[in-house]
Amino acid sequence: MIEAKQTHCGQYKRYGxxxxxxxxxxxxxxxETVNWCFxxxxxxxxxxxxxxxxxxxxxxxxxxxxxxxxxxxxxxSKNEKGYKFTICExxxx
Numbered sequence: 001m002i003e004a005k006q007t008h009c010g011q012y013k014r015y016g017x018x019x020x021x022x023x024x025x026x027x028x029x030x031x032e033t034v035n036w037c038f039x040x041x042x043x044x045x046x047x048x049x050x051x052x053x054x055x056x057x058x059x060x061x062x063x064x065x066x067x068x069x070x071x072x073x074x075x076x077s078k079n080e081k082g083y084k085f086t087i088c089e090x091x092x093x
């Protein structure tokens with residue numbers, strides 16, 4: 001069983017990145033939860049934060065690739081009831 005509640009959708013500050021956050025209550029594993037989130041909450045795949053930050057740096061595989069940069073990334077962290085799943089879309093004016 002899995003239950004998802006969106007806790008935030010928007011910017012935290014003016015001209016800031018755009019965040020979508022959900023609290024996920026589940027007893028599933030981390031990878032299963034990530035797959036469920038992309039199948040049901042956010043319908044397109046984005047890389048994990050660690051991979052995204054590594055790839056956009058100078059010398060990374062996507063350095064200078066604006067479509068990769070602006071697609072954003074996800075983070076997932078364990079909490080007492082399950083996970084907190086976050087999508088970050090970098091600010092674009």
